[in-house]
Amino acid sequence: MKIRRYYVQDMKEGMLRIREELGPEAVIIQSRKVRLKGLKGFFAPRKLEITAAVKKPLREEESDYLDNPRFQKKVREEIVELKTMVSRLMNKGLAPAEIHDGEQEELHKWRLRLRQQEVLDEIVDQLIKEIKEDFSGEIQLTEEIIGLILRNKLRKHLKTAPEKGAQIQVFIGPTGVGKTTTLAKLAARYTLHFGERVGIISIDHYRIGALEQLRTYADITGLPLEVVMTPRELQHALEKLAHCQRILVDTAGRSTMNLAHIQELSNYLQNLPPAEIIMVISATTKSRDLKLISENFRCMNYNRLIFTKLDETNTYGILLNGIYLTGLPVIYLTTGQNVPEDICLADLDKISSMILGEGE
Ligand SMILES: Nc1nc2c(ncn2[C@@H]2O[C@H](COP(=O)(O)OP(=O)(O)OP(=O)(O)O)[C@@H](O)[C@H]2O)c(=O)[nH]1
Ligand SMILES: [Mg+2]
Incomplete structure (x- = not known):
């Protein structure tokens, strides 16, 4: 309870002051006419003394504050x-x-940057959420620090695989992504760089000229080439090339929307010995199409990724999206049309830098 005493001319003035200072809940405990102390008070008219109280006054410190x-x-x-x-x-x-849910400006800047790289929204949300949870209030998150944290996180989320994981490598994927070109680059890499015996098989008999491309390449390099038209012939070709340390199998590009064609190709791969079935994806693929590709080709049981045409884009979110959607590691990246030079091993640091827009 708070009690206050007022000296006023009359009750009207007193009520006004009490309302103002103690609020409408205040009650008057006592009122009486008094003469103020001192000489001045003796000659002045008497004042009305009102004592008022309120049950829940402002706390002393609060009102003082x-x-x-x-x-x-x-x-x-x-x-x-x-x-x-x-x-x-x-x-x-x-x-x-x-500002996303009152998101700190620096964090928001990174959110926008990742979106500019066309990283899928669900992945961006997840990364930013993790940073918020892990570092809330602990340290001052500057743009630079967030960049370092993200780099660290990307290194954990991204996956790469070492090369030469299996004797047989099959290249599959949508049309025109660079399967045959990549195969040619790798054939040269394995022969010239590692001194391996390499054999090539083509089960590509859809597109006119597609086989010619590979035949010319095999002629120039002197590598053995087997052309197969049925799954059974594939078995025979594999046996024929069994002496090779590396057997590279080219396939016809299948339209992502043509599930019958994809299924037909998957029949070839049913009885294959353990192999790397490599999904070749162009870095220029739209995110929505990437989802379709990763789902529609699933029946092929692919287990590795290669991203091509990195030279044709400056947004690299697809690398993270592809790994996220398939859960699979990347082996190589290709960066141009030149055979054999425009190919390199996928490297976590390099990919992280590209996704963070830090260039390489
Ligand atoms: N810029 C660029 N072009 C590439 C790259 N890889 C392949 N290409 C080009 O892409 C085009 C198609 O390449 P292919 O190797 O024939 O593609 P594919 O996947 O075998 O095509 P299909 O067999 O028809 O499905 C060619 O012009 C290649 O030179 C790359 O890394 N960068
Ligand atoms: Mg081809």
């Missing part, structure tokens, strides 16, 4: 700071409403 000039100054400063912050965001075309 609000009245405190230092507190008021701090509030004014904070308002100025907020105003500056809002106008800064507006100037950058980043309206406050766009």
Whole structure:
């Protein structure tokens, strides 16, 4: 209970002051006419003394705090700071409403950057959420620190596989992504770089000219080439090339939408000895199509990825998206039409830098 005493001219003035200071809940405990102390009080008319009380007054410290000039100054400063912050965001075309759930500006910048790289929204959300949970309030998350944390996280989420994992490598994927070109690059790499005996098989008999491309290559390099038309012939060809340390199998590109064609090709691979079935994906593929590709080709039981045509884009989110959607590791990246040079081993650091837009 808070009790206060007022000296006023009359009850009307007293009620006004009590309302103002103690609020509408205040009650008058006592009122009486009194003469104020001192000589001045003796000659002046008598005053009305009112004693009023309120049950739940403002806490002493609280009311003192609000009245405190230092507190008021701090509030004014904070308002100025907020105003500056809002106008800064507006100037950058980043309206406050766009701040994701009140997301810290630096974190939001990275969110936008990952989106620009066309990393799938669900992956961006997950990465940012992890950072928020792991580092909430512990350290000042500057743009640079967030970049380092993201790099670390990407290294964990991305997957690569060493080369030469199996004797047989089958190249599958949509049309025109660079399967035959990549096979030629690798045939040269294995022969020239590692001194291996390499054999080539083609089960590509759909497109006119497709076989010619490989035949010319085999003629120039002197590598044995077997052309097969049925799954049974594939078995025979594999036996014929059994002496090779590496057997590279080219397939006809299948339209992602033509499930019958994909299924037909998968029949060839049913009784294959353990092999690397490599899904070749162009880095220029749209995210939505990537989902379709990863699902529609699933019946082929592919177990590795190669990304081609990295030279034709400057957004690299597809590397992370592809690994995320398939759960599979990448072996190689290709970066141009030149055979054999435009190919390199997939490297976690290199891929992370590309996705973070830090260039290589
Ligand atoms: N820019 C660029 N072009 C590439 C790359 N790899 C292949 N290509 C080109 O892509 C085109 C198609 O290449 P192919 O190797 O015939 O593609 P494919 O997947 O075998 O095609 P299909 O057998 O018809 O399904 C050719 O012009 C290649 O030179 C690459 O890494 N970068
Ligand atoms: Mg081809």
